[in-house]
Amino acid sequence: MMAGPVAPAGRTRIAPPLLEIRNAQIIYDNAVEAVRDVSLSVPEGSVVALLGSNGAGKSTLLKAVTGTLHLEEGVLTKGSVHFAGEDIGHARTERIVGNGMVLVPEGRRLFANLTVDENLTMGAHLKSTAEMKRLKQMVMELFPRLAERRSQISGYLSGGEQQMVAVGRALMAEPRLLALDEPSLGLAPLIIDSIYQTIGRMRREMNMTIFLVEQNASRAMEIADYVYIMENGRIVLDGPAEKMRTNLDVQEYYLGFSGGDGARKSFRDVKHYKRRKRWLS
């Protein structure tokens, strides 16, 4: 049932990464600093996971990347966000979507009163009608269940089916980079399995770059090439997934293996925690 660990791509750093965030600071309402000095990169063709608990700033970072910060009075005050070589730190969402970065938002956010078919149509909003039809065909083949439910009102589908619609809707935009915000939140383990299988297939068959934001660390690490861990608005640890899986702190705090005294601690309290400022050095 597992999507299986994907062979890590040769992480040569010759081409610039598809998505690159440098020293980002994000402030809400001119007062609350939600993200501080965060640098992160997603190379083309890779799966990068951003892990962290609730309120660590993961979703804020995603909003900066997809140009939706302004909807909640957030501003990228320092640093930059580049996608495919273009500075998108203050770009409009339409432009970012048009460039090929698409977000599957947290909680799926389907248009509940629209049918499955209409939700998919919306995903291809910036495409021509012929393109839209071709992409719909592709999504229906990827999720045969959606073909059966095509004309049903999406608000009445089950949680798993809704997640399929949400992913399918994002694929309708033919993303170069698919960002997924908590795709496993609130779903049953079997459904999470099938979602992660789909993510694996998209990566293998469509060579899609995936930026995965998750609280479910063990699932995300199974599939990711590279992992960032965020706490209190900062990246506190990062590394290739296979190294992170064997990291004692990560095992203790994110994968649920019991460590020394078993008490929950923050990375700030861990002695050998060392914050890496790769981009500053």
Add this chain to the structure above:
Amino acid sequence: MNYLAELLASGLAVGAVYGLIAMSFAIIYKSTGLLNFAQGEMGMIIAYVAWSISTSVDGNPFIVALGSIGFAVLFALAVERIVIRPMMSEPILSQIMVTIGLSVIFRSAIILIWDGLPHNMAIASGNQLVDLGGVRVRAAQIAVLVALFAAIAGMWAFFRYSRFGVAMRAVASDDATAQLMGVSSGKVQMAAWAAAAVLSGVAGVLFAIAYELSPSLYALGLKAFPATILGGLDAVIGSAVGGLIIGVTENLVGGYISSGLKEVAGFVIIILILMVRPYGLFGEKRIERL
């Protein structure tokens, strides 16, 4: 029997006027969440412009229709761009206050630009009497009913089959997510304002032809707004039906019970129906399910 038929006919005609303006309210509310309280006034201004055009071209109906629809679109886009767009991210109550301010300005503009007197608007044979099986109605009254049904059919097809119509429904359902798909909320708002202005312009012009053109035309908006509530604020086609219900009820109550109750009758019905169906007759219930 004939009396009843006449009451019904004139009720349907005035109800169709309410219905067209009610649809305008619903289109803007559905796609932007805003109530435009200047909608009746916009219909009135468009009717006055149509009158000015008609007096200078001897009432040629095609020129009047083209000219006033063109004006309606430009007028709505200007209002949207200059006044509404900069307010887009402000609290909804402030936006509504702005539309109320606009309504007062538009009302005084009529007196300033034209005058305060009632006028007779003669376009084609719009105020000719037509005999429909013993019931005599004006041609413009038939025209407004036809216009309403055309608008209903057009809107239904637009929201069901056109991609932009589906996008407008998506914005109504969740505008932040619609923006994530690349939908421009500005374009949706422009389209909504333009469509709303054309519909209320048609209502204003046909009302002026069938009855008279006067600075009290804006009051149609006050009657149409309850029709929108009755049909469901987000139900564009439901609002049209709401308009017909209010028009017919007013006329029947005015004709059979007392003309003093005519103005109140519609509102009594609204209160009764809203107590049973708080979303209005055709309003969409929010689907709360994750």
